[in-house]
Amino acid sequence: MKNLLVCVFASSFAAAALAAEPAAGDWPNYGRTPGGERHSPLTQITRDNAGQLTLAWEYKTGEAGIETGNPTALEATPLVIAGTMYLATPLGKVVALDPVTGAQRWAREIKIKRKRYFGDWVSRGVSFWSDSQAKTGARCARRIIVAVIDARLIALDAADGKPCAGFGQGGSVNLIAGLRNKQSFGDEYEQTSPPAIIGDLIVVGSAVADNNSTVGASGEVRAFDARTGALRWTWNPVPQDASDPAYGTWQGPEAHRTGGANTWSIIAADPKRDLVFLPTTSPAVDYFGGARLGDNRYANSLVALHASTGKIAWHFQVVHHDLWDYDNAAPPALVTLPDGRDAVLQGTKTAQLFVFDRDTGAPLFPVQELGVPKSDVAGEQAAPTQPLSSLGPGFRRLTADDIWGATPADKAECAQRFATLRYDGPFTPPSEKGTVMLPANIGGVHWGGVAYDSDRGIAIVPNNRLAAVVTLIPRDKWKVMREKLTSGERVGKEFTDMHGTPYVMQREIWLSSKRSPCTAPPFGSLTAISLKTGKTIWDVPLGTGEGLDKIGLPPLPADSGMVNLGGAITTAGGLVFIGATLDAYIRAFDVETGAVLWKYKLPAGGKATPMTYLGADGRQYVVISAGGDGKSWGKADSIMAFALPKAAH
Numbered sequence: 001m002k003n004l005l006v007c008v009f010a011s012s013f014a015a016a017a018l019a020a021e022p023a024a025g026d027w028p029n030y031g032r033t034p035g036g037e038r039h040s041p042l043t044q045i046t047r048d049n050a051g052q053l054t055l056a057w058e059y060k061t062g063e064a065g066i067e068t069g070n071p072t073a074l075e076a077t078p079l080v081i082a083g084t085m086y087l088a089t090p091l092g093k094v095v096a097l098d099p100v101t102g103a104q105r106w107a108r109e110i111k112i113k114r115k116r117y118f119g120d121w122v123s124r125g126v127s128f129w130s131d132s133q134a135k136t137g138a139r140c141a142r143r144i145i146v147a148v149i150d151a152r153l154i155a156l157d158a159a160d161g162k163p164c165a166g167f168g169q170g171g172s173v174n175l176i177a178g179l180r181n182k183q184s185f186g187d188e189y190e191q192t193s194p195p196a197i198i199g200d201l202i203v204v205g206s207a208v209a210d211n212n213s214t215v216g217a218s219g220e221v222r223a224f225d226a227r228t229g230a231l232r233w234t235w236n237p238v239p240q241d242a243s244d245p246a247y248g249t250w251q252g253p254e255a256h257r258t259g260g261a262n263t264w265s266i267i268a269a270d271p272k273r274d275l276v277f278l279p280t281t282s283p284a285v286d287y288f289g290g291a292r293l294g295d296n297r298y299a300n301s302l303v304a305l306h307a308s309t310g311k312i313a314w315h316f317q318v319v320h321h322d323l324w325d326y327d328n329a330a331p332p333a334l335v336t337l338p339d340g341r342d343a344v345l346q347g348t349k350t351a352q353l354f355v356f357d358r359d360t361g362a363p364l365f366p367v368q369e370l371g372v373p374k375s376d377v378a379g380e381q382a383a384p385t386q387p388l389s390s391l392g393p394g395f396r397r398l399t400a401d402d403i404w405g406a407t408p409a410d411k412a413e414c415a416q417r418f419a420t421l422r423y424d425g426p427f428t429p430p431s432e433k434g435t436v437m438l439p440a441n442i443g444g445v446h447w448g449g450v451a452y453d454s455d456r457g458i459a460i461v462p463n464n465r466l467a468a469v470v471t472l473i474p475r476d477k478w479k480v481m482r483e484k485l486t487s488g489e490r491v492g493k494e495f496t497d498m499h500g501t502p503y504v505m506q507r508e509i510w511l512s513s514k515r516s517p518c519t520a521p522p523f524g525s526l527t528a529i530s531l532k533t534g535k536t537i538w539d540v541p542l543g544t545g546e547g548l549d550k551i552g553l554p555p556l557p558a559d560s561g562m563v564n565l566g567g568a569i570t571t572a573g574g575l576v577f578i579g580a581t582l583d584a585y586i587r588a589f590d591v592e593t594g595a596v597l598w599k600y601k602l603p604a605g606g607k608a609t610p611m612t613y614l615g616a617d618g619r620q621y622v623v624i625s626a627g628g629d630g631k632s633w634g635k636a637d638s639i640m641a642f643a644l645p646k647a648a649h
Contacts, residue, residue: 025614035334057102064637074627108161147191168229181218196267205263214500219262233310246297260284261299266331279328290379314361320383330449338457347445351394406516414518440468448567522561538594543581567609579606602626605633
């Protein structure tokens with residue numbers, strides 16, 4: 001029986017490997033390919049004609065006016081497969097559209113209780129699986145797989161959106177069942193990313209509000225049978241077996257009960273190698289690690305697992321003993337370098353780009369261990385070194401000369417406060433006096449991740465360059481403070497009661513009292529890095545100061561760049577498409593120069609990754625979710641498609 005199972009798995013993954021390269025005009029995975037390089041071979045839209053792009057159609061999901069416990073964010077990257085577009089909304093609607101007209105073909109409402117308090121109420125898309133054993137036209141032979149926000153894994157028939165009755169219980173699997181640590185505080189365990197599909201397996205991680213408690217919800221990654229929903233394997237990022245080589249890197253009586261270290265971003269898949277690549281996050285809690293001393297291996301790592309078994313092939317930790325919420329938020333990208341080597345790209349919140357050999361995990365561009373500051377907090381032991389890649393699109397040391405302000409008064413105020421804060425260079429640990437973090441917890445290279453132009457060997461990296469201040473407040477002081485303070489968004493102050501620690505955390509973007517950033521622009525950028533040479537080709541501001549009044553910031557220079565969340569794609573036509581910015585534009589850049597060739601004002605921020613495909617009418621379309629987030633990025637519910645005028649293509 002064991003040999004039979006091995007043969008079944010082997011044939012399954014062999015078939016998947018043959019189908020891994022999508023049709024040129026389709027976009028069948030979140031990053032187009034299972035490995036997520038986000039590059040399209042389409043060439044109809046070029047650097048010469050991109051300025052002619054116009055709105056071809058717009059589809060509204062109908063969710064913009066629906067109130068929930070927290071604002072929702074439409075961040076889906078649609079799929080296009082064999083003439084149909086598929087996407088999911090944050091409130092659990094799965095939709096099939098005509099890619100040429102935007103007309104709805106079917107919609108399925110997956111009922112979710114709407115008065116909930118998820119940390120990020122969002123869905124970034126769906127996944128697709130085709131059953132190689134099913135007869136053509138059979139029910140559920142082609143399936144849309146979606147992990148909805150309330151932690152259910154759903155299988156729908158791609159033909160009509162009806163649940164696949166043989167999957168789990170009536171088409172659904174409960175992902176909270178069987179967790180090592182259940183939720184400690186309300187809605188802290190959720191699903192925001194489409195699962196990975198490899199062979200006949202669905203591999204799914206989770207999102208966790210990981211700053212609530214040291215023993216909050218755990219972050220297992222699991223594989224389920226795509227036909228039946230049966231659990232096939234579970235991998236724990238916090239080792240539970242004392243024989244695991246990483247077990248000893250979690251020290252303290254409660255260390256192995258630690259929550260988090262989950263995989264909330266996109267999982268990349270390599271069917272040919274039977275590998276999935278997990279970008280793991282910080283352990284709970286983010287800013288104090290006294291209950292989990294040691295390096296905390298497998299957390300804050302790129303982990304390659306054998307997809308058929310869930311066993312580790314290799315791993316590389318990009319942040320040791322994380323104290324800064326420096327998750328691996330960006331999806332890995334599986335690429336082939338210009339010299340022919342198969343590699344994995346991993347962007348990090350520390351504004352670095354790591355490049356690893358896909359088979360071994362060995363760095364293909366130099367990485368050194370950098371000595372970093374010690375903690376001055378009782379009970380904490382910061383890691384003595386941190387990995388430093390030679391590819392750092394925004395990684396730098398802040399000096400007093402870098403202090404900035406929109407006016408001389410702002411600059412003087414920022415400089416005065418800088419003198420009172422702790423900053424001893426990158427990776428300065430959190431402190432009671434307040435520590436400057438650069439980049440801030442938002443990143444660096446954020447969940448938008450990296451795109452790779454395989455025709456030219458160029459990696460495109462969106463990046464944030466704002467600083468934050470993190471302060472650890474002893475609980476006796478917090479009792480006095482808390483009635484005078486209110487919680488805010490990322491541009492204000494946030495407070496989290498880190499249960500299981502002696503501290504409450506205060507976090508804020510570093511601004512003057514007039515809300516001027518205290519570090520110099522650009523505050524957001526887009527960077528192109530040659531993977532032939534490792535050199536930066538261009539680095540340009542991403543976004544402008546337009547609309548900053550909406551979030552209480554003063555006017556800033558037009559070329560200031562701004563906070564961005566959302567990814568880029570590249571095309572063989574020599575273009576980079578990206579939304580992501582607070583100023584709510586989608587833009588097309590020249591991939592070789594960084595010049596802006598086209599932009600379009602969206603109804604709300606395109607806080608999503610776009611995609612492109614070839615329609616049945618012969619036109620190339622570029623699509624982005626323009627949904628904002630109900631807060632800083634605005635509020636809308638539009639899926640917007642752009643194409644060249646019919647006479648121009």
